Amino acid sequence: MSHFLLDGTPVPFAAGDTLMAAAQRAGQSIAHLCWDARLGPSGACRLCTVRVDGRLAAACTTHAQAGQVVENRTAELDARRLRLTQMLFVEGNHFCPGCEKSGDCDLQATAYALGMADMHFELLAPQRPVDASHPDLWLDHNRCILCKLCVRASHEADGKNVFAIGGYGASTRLLVNAPSGRLGDSALQASDLAARICPVGAILPKRRGFAVPLGARRYDSAAPPEAPASASGDRDDAH
């Protein structure tokens, strides 16, 4: 079997594998928010950006080749990841103290792992209305990071095409495929993969919040995914 080198460790891969898929299968993790082994790649979040033979590339969309030298946990790449994560935070309204996903949220856990303490950028404070029209689910667009996991899950796994991404630039947002544009008038069901896959607190089940005690939530009980490679101290002075 062919191998590439991930931070010096040989990772085996099969023909057609992306760097991300091969690394994940080999038990090596590369930071990501929009990738899921069950679905096709998207390349939306850019967290998995690595250096492949010296060039920046998204690990989730780059095909593995024998002998590639891939750098992942470097101070430079983690500094880029920190800025990307801060961009996602200021783009939405991430008030974790009142979010039912807190402690169970991939965005938040990524921020913790990168030692993120501040927002760095100006807050955009979007004011998109909540969609609570569905009997079992609700959708807060102000927490959506446009990872398209729900879009792909609905298309590839559920065969329903409930979601799409619409708009341009900073006003790009998640759309619901129903004449009214509302979740309650779509074919989405709480048991669909698309309803369960959201990595943040954008699509949530109704009447089930705050059920897990503090200390026992997914990212409370496990250590943060990985300790940061860089000295995490740089806060506001890394311009």
Add this chain to the structure above:
Amino acid sequence: MTPIEEPRRLRVATVSLAGCFGCHMSLLDIDERLFPLAERMVFDRSPFTDIKALGPCDVGLVEGGLCNSENVQVLRLFRARCKVLVAVGACAINGGLPAQRNALDIGQILVEVYRNRPGLAADSSMPSDPELPLPLAQVHALHEVVHVDHYLPGCPPSADAIYALLSALIEGRTPHADPAEIRFD
């Protein structure tokens, strides 16, 4: 006889802007470690003291975001008088839960609370005395108005995180948030 020279004490000011005082309570959660800490620091203007005028300080700990004109004035004063300014807690860092009012029109909110709310006296009207600071149209984070040197996330930050920050500053070290201690909730 020359008196034994005491180590210079860190001069610390604290303030709650659009805060809930919870970050100050978390500071008190340092518990008995407050005693050794108190030998190395002294509070200037703070809700813990009676000092009204802020003097030159080493450190300013600011909890709460900015919701009215007085908050902005006090924050600028803290920035001018404190060598090191620390944004303490979720509100100071991104406006926090109070910033959820940013979805609403501030005029409408005041009308709902002071005029339309059931149970108000018939002649209730919007408070308009110039003594009262005007609310800002939106709640803002501190770094949108002044430069902030350090951030202590959490709603509130843990007592351990606050203790680590104060200890570092007392010992002249640059505070580093321990990733294992970082919480936003």
